[in-house]
Amino acid sequence: MIAIGERINGQFNDVRRAIAEKDGGPIQDLARRQTDAGAAYLDINVGTAAEDPLDAMRWLVETAQAACETPLCLDSQKPEVIRAGLEVCDTSRGVLLNSSPLSKKSDPAVLDTYASMAREAGGSLICLTMDTEGVPQTIERRVEIAAELVTRAMDLGLEPDRLFIDPIILPVNVPGAQGQPGLILQAIEQIALLSDPPPHITMGLSNLSQGAAERSLINRTFLAMAVSHGCDSAIVDVLDDALVDAVAAAEMIMNMQIYSDSFLKAYRGQAGRQR
Numbered sequence: 001m002i003a004i005g006e007r008i009n010g011q012f013n014d015v016r017r018a019i020a021e022k023d024g025g026p027i028q029d030l031a032r033r034q035t036d037a038g039a040a041y042l043d044i045n046v047g048t049a050a051e052d053p054l055d056a057m058r059w060l061v062e063t064a065q066a067a068c069e070t071p072l073c074l075d076s077q078k079p080e081v082i083r084a085g086l087e088v089c090d091t092s093r094g095v096l097l098n099s100s101p102l103s104k105k106s107d108p109a110v111l112d113t114y115a116s117m118a119r120e121a122g123g124s125l126i127c128l129t130m131d132t133e134g135v136p137q138t139i140e141r142r143v144e145i146a147a148e149l150v151t152r153a154m155d156l157g158l159e160p161d162r163l164f165i166d167p168i169i170l171p172v173n174v175p176g177a178q179g180q181p182g183l184i185l186q187a188i189e190q191i192a193l194l195s196d197p198p199p200h201i202t203m204g205l206s207n208l209s210q211g212a213a214e215r216s217l218i219n220r221t222f223l224a225m226a227v228s229h230g231c232d233s234a235i236v237d238v239l240d241d242a243l244v245d246a247v248a249a250a251e252m253i254m255n256m257q258i259y260s261d262s263f264l265k266a267y268r269g270q271a272g273r274q275r
């Protein structure tokens with residue numbers, strides 16, 4: 001599992017406060033703890049409250065990368081915020097850009113912009129199964145968009161091993177949406193067949209349980225199911241030990257990791273090196 005640590009995100013109060021006060025301590029603590037917990041990348045998202053999002057992105061990147069060797073995942077829907085992060089990012093350790101839709105009404109060439117930034121940085125790119133119509137209602141359309149993403153990314157110089165497709169998981173507690181996670185599992189299975197080698201498949205897992213009870217249980221249960229359908233990455237709370245243990249067990253059960261009585265320890269020992 002290519003685990004992307006979700007915690008350095010301005011959505012969280014401690015991070016929002018650290019950004020506003022330019023207090024590096026909490027950010028560097030999160031960078032180190034997520035690294036120790038096995039994050040392959042650290043997601044860096046300024047959130048919506050930052051006064052100057054470009055400046056906040058530059059500061060977060062410099063602060064986080066000074067605390068550890070872990071590559072960063074620059075997370076913004078605004079290409080100019082990503083570009084600001086790249087100005088100061090040590091891309092020699094690898095970098096992941098997060099995320100581009102296939103197309104957008106306000107910016108039809110958005111994918112080209114993200115793909116060329118990823119290519120120039122020698123990094124990888126997360127793409128969302130979204131187009132000018134937003135998030136599609138049907139699984140068929142999501143898989144169609146994923147197919148277009150794989151083709152377009154290859155045209156733009158990003159091979160499938162540098163492409164992460166995100167089928168977009170939404171909160172399970174929204175009335176009428178409870179059928180979605182099961183359909184996402186079907187989409188994952190189909191997306192994994194789109195190319196050989198397949199693109200990576202990732203998700204913002206915590207979206208699933210937003211506003212719900214038993215968040216950790218819901219997240220780890222779905223992640224184990226997603227692994228069994230071909231999901232090989234996720235933006236997750238790597239500080240949730242039960243979640244990391246569930247991934248280790250799921251990968252072992254699926255014969256992706258060898259069984260030994262110390263399989264949990266073995267998984268943690270190699271975590272973070274799976275980029």
Ligand code: THG
Pocket residue numbers: 006009011012013045075098099126166168169203204205206207210211235
């Ligand atoms: N796909 C991709 N990138 C993403 C997402 C995605 N990046 C952002 C997000 N979604 C993934 N990261 C998070 C981080 C936090 C939460 C959910 C997803 C979260 N936050 C608490 C909440 O809303 O309840 C915040 C409050 C708190 O605990 O302080 O759940 O889907 N490619």
